[in-house]
Amino acid sequence: MADSVWTIRRVLTWAAEFFQERGIENPRLDAEVLLSAVLGKDRTYLYVHFDEPIASAARTLFRSYAKERGAHVPLAYLLGRREFMGLEFRVTRDTLIPRPDTEILAQFAVDFLRARRAAGASDLTAADIGTGTGAIALSVLHYTENTYADAVDISPVAADTARENAERLGLTTRIEIHVGDLLVPLAGRTYDVILSNPPYIPSADIEGLMPEVRGYEPRLALDGGADGLVFYRRMMAEAPSMLKNGGAIAVEVGIGAAADAAALVAAHPRIVRTEILRDLGGIDRVVVGYTE
Numbered sequence: 001m002a003d004s005v006w007t008i009r010r011v012l013t014w015a016a017e018f019f020q021e022r023g024i025e026n027p028r029l030d031a032e033v034l035l036s037a038v039l040g041k042d043r044t045y046l047y048v049h050f051d052e053p054i055a056s057a058a059r060t061l062f063r064s065y066a067k068e069r070g071a072h073v074p075l076a077y078l079l080g081r082r083e084f085m086g087l088e089f090r091v092t093r094d095t096l097i098p099r100p101d102t103e104i105l106a107q108f109a110v111d112f113l114r115a116r117r118a119a120g121a122s123d124l125t126a127a128d129i130g131t132g133t134g135a136i137a138l139s140v141l142h143y144t145e146n147t148y149a150d151a152v153d154i155s156p157v158a159a160d161t162a163r164e165n166a167e168r169l170g171l172t173t174r175i176e177i178h179v180g181d182l183l184v185p186l187a188g189r190t191y192d193v194i195l196s197n198p199p200y201i202p203s204a205d206i207e208g209l210m211p212e213v214r215g216y217e218p219r220l221a222l223d224g225g226a227d228g229l230v231f232y233r234r235m236m237a238e239a240p241s242m243l244k245n246g247g248a249i250a251v252e253v254g255i256g257a258a259a260d261a262a263a264l265v266a267a268h269p270r271i272v273r274t275e276i277l278r279d280l281g282g283i284d285r286v287v288v289g290y291t292e
Contacts, residue, residue, distance in 0.1 A: 006059055009050040011035060015066050022070040030069055037079050038062045072211040085139035089165050094157040096221040098135040101279045102197050105252050105286050106139045108277060109193050112248055113144045116192055125149065127189075127242070129182055129196040129235065132221060134162030134175070136195055141171050149175045152185050155220065182231070183238050190247075194239050197252040198231035200224040228254055232261050236289075240268040243291045250288045258284035265289035 012031050019027035032043050038061050039045070039054075054062070065078055076082040076097045082089055084098035085106055091097055113124050124147045128137035131151035141149055153159045159179045166172045178185035201222045206214055213222070224230055232251065239249050249271075253261045262274045271289040279285035 006054050007051050008035065008046050008054060011054055011059065011062065012046065015062070018066060018070055022072075024069065024072070030075060031066075033075060034065045034069060034078065035062055038065065072215060074212045074216055077216060082133075082135075084133075084135040085143070087135075087139060087142060087169065089133045089135050089138075090161060090168065091133055092157065092161050093216060094155055094218055095132040095161050096197075096217055098133055101281075101283075101285055102136065102252055103139075104277055104279050105195060105197060105250055106136050108250050108286060108288065109136070109140045109195055110143045112193055112250075113140065113147055116246070117145070121192065121246075122146075123148075125189075125191045127183075127186055127191045127194045128152070129194065129239075130154075130198050130221070130231075131162050131177065132158050132197075134165045134177065136197060137175060138162075138165055138169055138171055140195070141174050142169060147174065150178060150186055150189065150191075151175060152178045152180055152182065154179070154181055155218070158218075182234055183242065186242065190242055190244050192244050192247050194243060194247075194249040195251070196231075196235060196249075198224065198235070200228045200231070200252070200254040200257060202226060202228040224254070227260075228257055229260055229264065232264050236264045236268055240265075240270040240289065240291060243270065245292060246290075248288055248290050250286055252285060253287055255283055258287055261287045262289075 015031035016028040019030055036043050038058050068078055076091045077093050082091045082098050085103055126140055126149040128151040131137055131153045134151055137149040137151040141147055156179050159177050162177050166175050199222050201224055203223050258276050265271055266274050270291045272292050273290045275288040276284050277286040
């Protein structure tokens with residue numbers, strides 16, 4: 001950007017072209033989102049003030065954002081936040097970015113716990129394995145009443161991010177966040193529902209993912225082993241035994257993995273029924289197992 005009058009319109013045009021040249025999927029939208037963040041305004045403001053000049057300091061900050069986005073750094077990492085279930089969550093490069101498809105898992109838990117409450121159950125509890133930002137567990141708590149959760153992540157930095165999000169949402173008294181390997185920190189506890197969006201990308205497929213994902217999101221949160229099912233096998237060996245009577249375990253799965261994951265769930269003697277939920281694109285996305 002040479003020194004001259006740089007208006008909102010001119011900056012957006014420059015950035016959109018810059019992003020398009022670098023293969024960014026939604027160049028104009030990303031330019032608008034980043035400029036809105038820099039100016040502290042919503043996107044509507046940009047359209048109403050197309051001819052407004054942008055101050056030098058704001059241009060410099062925007063240019064640094066644009067350079068990183070042009071290198072395929074995800075928007076959520078640049079902005080440090082992501083919306084999920086209508087709530088805003090802090091994200092860092094040590095956490096997986098919450099995605100809309102995962103809302104299917106969280107909404108299932110909300111509906112399931114509300115139904116348990118309506119049927120007379122009390123002291124409702126949930127566990128979220130591989131919590132990352134805490135988006136799943138904290139969303140479930142936000143949209144249910146008198147519900148408590150344990151959340152586990154093997155990454156201490158991710159656990160700290162989840163704690164920060166719990167504080168921002170006013171939910172610290174209703175959640176305990178643990179650092180550890182899958183179910184290990186929860187030994188001896190029981191739950192109405194156990195939830196997980198575990199790493200499920202087959203190891204050999206990671207290099208074929210979008211550059212935003214393979215280059216920046218933590219591999220620890222992506223790599224599901226040779227067939228993508230390593231973590232499901234480990235969880236299903238123990239998790240159903242930690243469910244209360246009439247409880248449920250629900251896990252997000254990758255494309256084409258629902259049948260295999262459902263078989264692993266159904267193999268546990270406590271599971272009496274399984275169900276597969278589809279996402280908004282019609283893809284099998286969540287596998288549920290129920291106990292008696």
